[in-house]
Amino acid sequence: MRHTLAVLVENNPGVLARVAGLIRRRGFNIDSLAVGPTNDPTISRMTIVVEGDDLVLEQVIKQLRKLIEVIKVSDLTAEEHVDRELVLIKVKAEPAQRSQIIQLVDVFRAHIVDVGRETLIVEATGDEEKIRAIEEILRPFGIKEFVRTGKVAMLRGSRTTSVDGE
Amino acid sequence: MELKGGEILVKCLEELGVEVVFGYPGGAILPVYDALYDADIRHILTRHEQGAAHAADGYARATGRPGVCMATSGPGATNLVTGIANAYMDSVPIIAITGQVARTMIGRDSFQEADITGITLPITKHNYLVQDVNDLARIVREAFHVATTGRPGPVLIDLPRDVAASKTEYREPGPVKLRGYRPPAEGNPEDVARAARLIAEAQRPVIYAGGGVVNSGAHEELRALAEKIMAPVATTLMGIGGFPGDHPLSLGMLGMHGAKYANYAVMESDLLIAVGVRFDDRVTGKLDAFAPEARVIHIDIDPAEIGKNVRVNVAIVGDVKRVLTQLLKCLDEYLVRPGTAWQEKIATWKKEYPLTYRRDGQLKPQAVIQEIYRQTKDRPTRVATDVGQHQMWTAQYYFFSRPRSFISSGGLGTMGFGLPAAIGAQVGCPDELVVSISGDGSIQMNIQELCTAVNYELPVKVAIMNNGFLGMVRQWQELFYNRRYAYTELINPDFVKLAEAYGAEGLRVTREVEVAPALEQAFRSSRPVLIDFVVAREENVLPMVPPGEPIDKMLG
Numbered sequence: 038m039r040h041t042l043a044v045l046v047e048n049n050p051g052v053l054a055r056v057a058g059l060i061r062r063r064g065f066n067i068d069s070l071a072v073g074p075t076n077d078p079t080i081s082r083m084t085i086v087v088e089g090d091d092l093v094l095e096q097v098i099k100q101l102r103k104l105i106e107v108i109k110v111s112d113l114t115a116e117e118h119v120d121r122e123l124v125l126i127k128v129k130a131e132p133a134q135r136s137q138i139i140q141l142v143d144v145f146r147a148h149i150v151d152v153g154r155e156t157l158i159v160e161a162t163g164d165e166e167k168i169r170a171i172e173e174i175l176r177p178f179g180i181k182e183f184v185r186t187g188k189v190a191m192l193r194g195s196r197t198t199s200v201d202g203e
Numbered sequence: 204m205e206l207k208g209g210e211i212l213v214k215c216l217e218e219l220g221v222e223v224v225f226g227y228p229g230g231a232i233l234p235v236y237d238a239l240y241d242a243d244i245r246h247i248l249t250r251h252e253q254g255a256a257h258a259a260d261g262y263a264r265a266t267g268r269p270g271v272c273m274a275t276s277g278p279g280a281t282n283l284v285t286g287i288a289n290a291y292m293d294s295v296p297i298i299a300i301t302g303q304v305a306r307t308m309i310g311r312d313s314f315q316e317a318d319i320t321g322i323t324l325p326i327t328k329h330n331y332l333v334q335d336v337n338d339l340a341r342i343v344r345e346a347f348h349v350a351t352t353g354r355p356g357p358v359l360i361d362l363p364r365d366v367a368a369s370k371t372e373y374r375e376p377g378p379v380k381l382r383g384y385r386p387p388a389e390g391n392p393e394d395v396a397r398a399a400r401l402i403a404e405a406q407r408p409v410i411y412a413g414g415g416v417v418n419s420g421a422h423e424e425l426r427a428l429a430e431k432i433m434a435p436v437a438t439t440l441m442g443i444g445g446f447p448g449d450h451p452l453s454l455g456m457l458g459m460h461g462a463k464y465a466n467y468a469v470m471e472s473d474l475l476i477a478v479g480v481r482f483d484d485r486v487t488g489k490l491d492a493f494a495p496e497a498r499v500i501h502i503d504i505d506p507a508e509i510g511k512n513v514r515v516n517v518a519i520v521g522d523v524k525r526v527l528t529q530l531l532k533c534l535d536e537y538l539v540r541p542g543t544a545w546q547e548k549i550a551t552w553k554k555e556y557p558l559t560y561r562r563d564g565q566l567k568p569q570a571v572i573q574e575i576y577r578q579t580k581d582r583p584t585r586v587a588t589d590v591g592q593h594q595m596w597t598a599q600y601y602f603f604s605r606p607r608s609f610i611s612s613g614g615l616g617t618m619g620f621g622l623p624a625a626i627g628a629q630v631g632c633p634d635e636l637v638v639s640i641s642g643d644g645s646i647q648m649n650i651q652e653l654c655t656a657v658n659y660e661l662p663v664k665v666a667i668m669n670n671g672f673l674g675m676v677r678q679w680q681e682l683f684y685n686r687r688y689a690y691t692e693l694i695n696p697d698f699v700k701l702a703e704a705y706g707a708e709g710l711r712v713t714r715e716v717e718v719a720p721a722l723e724q725a726f727r728s729s730r731p732v733l734i735d736f737v738v739a740r741e742e743n744v745l746p747m748v749p750p751g752e753p754i755d756k757m758l759g
């Protein structure tokens with residue numbers, strides 16, 4: 038099963054290497070890892086999507102907590118949460134097909150962010166399902182390049198994943 | 204007061220009560236050495252940085268205080284690596300301080316540059332690259348705090364040469380504040396109560412005790428628990444000394460080379476009280492077959508150890524000493540009435556399957572170790588070992604009655620640990636007898652430290668069980684590789700002459716009658732003494748659980 042973890046860490050150089058190294062060393066499989074500073078500039082937040090059964094997950098969380106620079110680890114999987122990912126897709130677009138692509142992109146509330154002579158870059162945000170759907174839709178036109186940020190996630194409602202949040 | 208980085212570091216060490224540093228200088232760490240020159244800290248120059256790391260480790264294991272070692276950048280730092288990994292595997296608090304090239308030179312493959320914080324990431328509890336001299340005093344304090352609290356472990360501080368040389372106003376930093384680090388202390392009272400209930404219900408309890416008992420100083424509480432519930436106690440290699448080896452409830456060591464009665468007791472127990480242990484494969488053998496009928500209580504300070512290898516019925520996360528104190532109190536509410544049937548069964552096993560070896564006229568290493576025990580048991584003694592057969596025989600035939608008296612590389616199994624660790628122990632315990640029991644293979648991995656012992660008049664005694672083989676490996680070849688002794692036979696130097704060349708005393712013993720007088724002579728001497736015991740060449744450590752088998756399927 039896949040789990041989405043929110044990990045608050047000290048915003049120090051090297052902290053990403055510690056987390057990534059730990060995950061590799063202990064043989065955990067990660068699907069994605071997204072990281073950036075929070076509104077408190079001394080704290081960064083990582084969203085890690087890991088694959089594994091409950092036992093594996095328990096170890097991932099406990100091992101992460103052992104890192105001195107890891108302040109907090111929360112498993113959002115079982116909680117009500119929003120998760121999003123951003124993708125950029127460079128798709129082949131002969132003039133004849135452009136309007137069709139633009140229409141499809143509209144349906145997904147995605148955007149065209151670059152128009153080249155033979156290509157368009159589509160930017161889309163959404164959960165996993167939406168990203169997969171848009172990829173499927175664009176595939177027949179020819180996807181030349183595909184890049185995604187990895188998932189970020191947040192609890193719904195007033196609860197927060199912060200240093201002093203529950 | 205304006206101070207240079209190197210001076211700040213040394214000042215902090217003084218303020219933290221560091222009495223000794225084991226180290227080896229070089230260019231990048233010169234500013235620190237320059238400050239050490241005037242300090243109220245003893246410096247022991249080992250002859251190899253690995254020796255410095257193991258000496259700091261031996262010092263820490265013997266005294267319970269953090270050990271400090273120091274090395275220059277590049278090769279100096281990488282030479283510490285085995286020692287750091289060793290301390291990490293056995294949860295020993297050491298502080299490793301390394302010089303680093305100047306900040307502007309980092310990342311350019313500069314002369315003697317090594318990314319030591321990167322290299323030691325997986326083998327330190329935490330490490331630091333000091334980027335700003337203003338952070339240094341805080342970092343040093345944090346490092347000691349992290350190394351010595353919670354589950355102890357090594358911490359490395361990498362100090363670029365220019366940071367060590369630059370000046371700043373020294374202000375004593377406030378208390379350590381680490382928001383991501385809150386080691387547990389007390390156990391959860393509900394868990395403790397549940398554990399007490401399981402104990403009260405048990406008919407065939409066994410205590411399985413490890414290094415956590417020694418680390419938290421819980422030996423008295425452990426003894427009180429064992430006596431209260433009349434449970435026999437088997438220790439891991441790291442737990443040796445955490446429960447008196449000569450106590451009637453002692454089962455000695457369990458696992459691969461444990462006593463049969465220890466393994467049988469564990470396998471037939473209905474309750475395993477695991478205290479400060481991690482269910483290592485050398486202990487459990489075939490994991491699914493381990494203690495099949497037992498409910499398990501696991502007490503440990505490291506939550507990540509709970510459920511890592513085995514499922515447990517009750518987990519109590521906390522400092523072992525405090526948890527045992529809580530548990531003892533809780534047990535007062537129960538009328539713990541230990542059945543005598545279990546005691547009798549264990550007594551029968553002990554009688555039927557004692558630890559023994561064949562006396563056939565050859566000089567047997569077990570006999571040497573028994574004589575070392577006989578001559579030292581009534582005086583304060585620390586015994587360090589190297590790794591191999593001699594280590595297991597020491598664990599089997601020397602009964603350690605005090606915590607921190609057995610100093611051995613458990614998790615990493617590092618040959619070459621013994622002598623430098625003994626040196627560290629001797630520095631920490633100057634009034635005690637320190638004996639290093641070694642093999643003819645292991646001793647040669649750090650034999651240069653004999654010079655350190657002579658240099659600083661540290662009267663360690665080195666007893667080499669010289670069997671002309673890498674004995675433990677030969678044993679595996681004999682048992683599992685058709686006696687094909689691929690590259691395990693040793694051509695050795697003359698150890699007596701070697702000892703003398705270093706300025707130590709050297710003795711050789713080839714017959715059993717010479718053992719006692721030679722040891723008496725060595726233990727009387729105020730100098731370092733090496734004794735070359737030329738022992739039976741193909742003696743095996745028995746009993747033995749073949750790898751991957753359940754622990755009651757023992758050979759021998």
Ligand SMILES: Cc1ncc(C[n+]2csc(CCOP(=O)(O)OP(=O)(O)O)c2C)c(N)n1
Binds near residue numbers: 591645
């Ligand atoms: C640094 C290191 N290299 C290799 C090994 C593998 N090893 C384990 S025991 C052993 C033999 C040790 O021989 P010796 O020191 O003579 O002791 P004996 O087993 O004969 O008592 C070896 C090579 C090790 N544990 N450590």
